[in-house]
Ligand code: ADP
């Protein structure tokens with residue numbers, strides 16, 4: 001069973017990974033965006049870690065709801081409300097249980113990803129974070145490790161796609177040939193989850 005501490009460690013691992021990869025995320029956001037994805041998420045996840053240290057919520061749901069709320073209020077770009085909604089909706093789906101099973105987390109994350117699709121209007125194949133998140137949550141029933149591989153493959157598979165949502169869509173066909181920054185950061189988030197489960 002997974003407790004609040006697991007979710008705090010996941011958020012801390014995500015923040016560390018985003019910090020390590022911030023330059024790469026911003027570089028990916030340069031040809032098909034406005035070169036701020038790494039700095040947006042670095043700022044957002046640093047604020048998440050800070051608020052979790054200060055408030056120390058004691059249920060899995062409360063950790064994710066607080067983290068999501070913090071992302072929404074600190075990240076100006078499109079990714080803030082989208083990742084914020086992912087975490088907040090996942091947290092709400094977990095309710096106020098003190099411990100949750102891996103299966104409950106998988107179901108909750110699927111509800112979170114559905115909420116991101118509703119908010120942003122993106123479907124798989126639109127060259128967004130959804131292209132990493134949808135295969136990841138589908139693979140979660142198998143294992144965290146399978147979810148990490150599925151997310152990484154999904155992120156790589158965005159390169160030949162033409163963007164149909166977000167800033168990159170303004171480029172039309174010129175968005176083809178570049179890996180999507182949000183799909184790349186989504187894979188980092190799922191990799192942090194798998195790392196947390198494995199350690
Ligand atoms: P902004 O584009 O506002 O500068 P970021 O650079 O932080 O925001 O995030 C860009 C990423 O957000 C994109 O690479 C894409 O994956 C994701 N994104 C943008 N719009 C949407 C959307 N409508 N639905 C899902 N993801 C989206």
Ligand code: MG
Pocket residue numbers: 029033034035036037077167
């Ligand atoms: Mg950007």
Ligand code: MG
Pocket residue numbers: 034036077078
């Ligand atoms: Mg921006």
